[in-house]
Amino acid sequence: MTPPTLGRLERVDLRTAWRNEASDFTPWLADEDNIRLLGDTLGLDLEVQQQEAQVGPFRADILCRNTADNSLVLVENQLERTDHGHLGQLFTYAAGLDAVTVVWIASRFTEEHRAAVDWLNRITHDGFHFFGLEIELWRIGDSEPAPKFNVVARPNDWSKVVAEAKSGGGNLTPGQQKQVAFWTEFGQVIEETGSRFKVPKPQPSSWVGYGIGRSGFGLYPSVSVHGDWVAVRVTMNDGDAEAWFHLLAEQREAIEAELGFALDWQDKPGRKECTLEARREGSLSSAKSRRKLIEWMLQTMEAMVRVLRPRIKALDIADWTPEGSEEEP
Numbered sequence: 001m002t003p004p005t006l007g008r009l010e011r012v013d014l015r016t017a018w019r020n021e022a023s024d025f026t027p028w029l030a031d032e033d034n035i036r037l038l039g040d041t042l043g044l045d046l047e048v049q050q051q052e053a054q055v056g057p058f059r060a061d062i063l064c065r066n067t068a069d070n071s072l073v074l075v076e077n078q079l080e081r082t083d084h085g086h087l088g089q090l091f092t093y094a095a096g097l098d099a100v101t102v103v104w105i106a107s108r109f110t111e112e113h114r115a116a117v118d119w120l121n122r123i124t125h126d127g128f129h130f131f132g133l134e135i136e137l138w139r140i141g142d143s144e145p146a147p148k149f150n151v152v153a154r155p156n157d158w159s160k161v162v163a164e165a166k167s168g169g170g171n172l173t174p175g176q177q178k179q180v181a182f183w184t185e186f187g188q189v190i191e192e193t194g195s196r197f198k199v200p201k202p203q204p205s206s207w208v209g210y211g212i213g214r215s216g217f218g219l220y221p222s223v224s225v226h227g228d229w230v231a232v233r234v235t236m237n238d239g240d241a242e243a244w245f246h247l248l249a250e251q252r253e254a255i256e257a258e259l260g261f262a263l264d265w266q267d268k269p270g271r272k273e274c275t276l277e278a279r280r281e282g283s284l285s286s287a288k289s290r291r292k293l294i295e296w297m298l299q300t301m302e303a304m305v306r307v308l309r310p311r312i313k314a315l316d317i318a319d320w321t322p323e324g325s326e327e328e329p
Contacts, residue, residue, distance in 0.1 A: 007140035014079050014107055014137055017145055021079045026051060026061050029077065029105075032213075034147075035064065038075070041149040042103065042131060045198050046073060047211040053097060060093040066101060067209040067218050070237075074099035078106040082113040082132075101129040109134055109152045117153035129155045176204030178225040182284070183208060186221070189294045197301060207233075210301070213309040216240065221297045223284070230293045231279040232300040234308055237272060243320040244312075245274035251311060258307045261300075276308075 018024035028034055030048050039046035046064040049072070053063040062075040074094050078086055086104065094102050104117065109132050117132040124130075132153035137145040172180065180202045187199035200208040207222040216238030222231045236244045245267055248255065256262050266275040278300050283289040 009138050009140060012137035012139055012145040014135065017137055018079060021077055022052075022061075025077055025079055029075070030062050035062075037147065038103070038133075038149060040198075041133065041151060043198075043201075044073065044101070045210050047215060049215050053093075058089070058092060058096075060089075060097060063097060063099070065215065067211045070209065070218070071101060072097060072099040073101040073103060075103045075105065078104075079135075080106065081108040082106045082110050087113060087116060100127055101131070103131045103133065105133045105135055105149075107135060114153050118156075121153070121155045131155075172204055175225055178284070179204045179206065179223065182223050182225065182290075185290065186294050186297070189291065189298065193295070193298065195298050195302075196305075197298065212305060213313045214315075216244070217312055219301060219304060221301060225284060228284050229279055229281045230297055231277055232297055232304060233278075234276045234304055234312075236274045239272055240317055241272050241274045242267070243317055243322075244315055247315050247320050248276070248308075248311065255307055255311070259303050261303075276304075278304075 014025075018028060029038065030051050032048070035046050035048050045067045047067050048062060049065050050063045052059040052061070060074055061077045064073040064075060065071070066073050074090070074097060076086060076090055076093065082104070086106075090102055090104060093099070104113075109117075114132055117130045120128075120130045130153070131151065134150045134152055136148045136150065138148055139145045183200055183205075184202040186208075187202065189195070190197055190199050197210060206224065207220045210219040210221075211217075212219040212234060216236060218235050218237065220233045220235055222233060224230070245265075249265060249267075252263075252265065261278060264275075264277040264279065266277060268274055280293060280296055282293045284293070
């Protein structure tokens with residue numbers, strides 16, 4: 001038998017793809033597909049909020065939102081090895097932006113800076129997370145170079161869980177235990193069915209979050225462990241939520257026809273939040289019923305992404321005229 005012919009991996013200098021950190025690498029990373037690659041490496045569902053986010057007289061590289069809990073994620077880039085200047089910038093930017101997850105990307109981490117990130121993860125409570133990543137480029141033969149993120153420092157979740165449990169913070173109510181069990185099973189069904197969605201971290205919460213293509217929007221599968229129902233919501237939660245809601249409502253008939261089911265359109269005057277919801281009732285105590293409900297949730301999520309995502313991305317605030325105002329001639 002003739003042995004197969006295999007190529008050889010060749011490492012490529014980062015500067016061949018990104019000559020400048022600010023004008024080349026940061027815009028590349030902020031692209032939707034590339035920020036998803038970073039999110040997959042970290043186990044987070046990231047949505048870019050802003051590039052070059054202003055912090056006093058300084059500018060942070062990329063500010064993202066973790067759609068699972070709406071918390072802010074700061075990403076700081078270097079195409080060189082880590083240095084003390086960037087370590088100091090991380091503290092300044094994180095404090096100024098109120099970010100709870102900090103991601104430091106560099107071509108190489110020194111042992112001292114790797115130890116510093118590990119130390120930060122040890123001394124901070126469970127609400128804060130620090131990551132150190134090295135970026136590499138590889139290719140085979142004449143192929144296009146491919147990026148690869150290597151995690152060199154990350155939060156030690158196990159130690160934090162143990163510490164929290166010892167302090168008494170790890171005690172869950174029966175309802176919270178049911179929520180954790182539900183999201184654990186939800187993740188198992190995602191893996192078994194090959195669903196496109198990321199497996200969520202099981203947590204005592206009635207919902208988990210995913211991006212749907214635009215800042216200010218989120219896709220939220222939800223569960224009521226006491227009410228025996230599940231729901232899938234698309235929520236608009238920024239200052240323009242009312243405008244987005246009414247622009248989508250103008251397409252309601254077409255949206256629901258394409259989805260194949262009706263939505264509950266929840267306008268919430270006076271609140272910076274509007275919601276489109278699909279809900280289904282069923283027994284959460286029955287394993288068979290629970291499985292069917294989760295499968296329905298995933299199918300509904302797929303449909304909402306397929307139908308709503310392109311419409312959401314195409315929305316233009318200039319197309320909305322608030323009720324009671326007159327259009328300009």
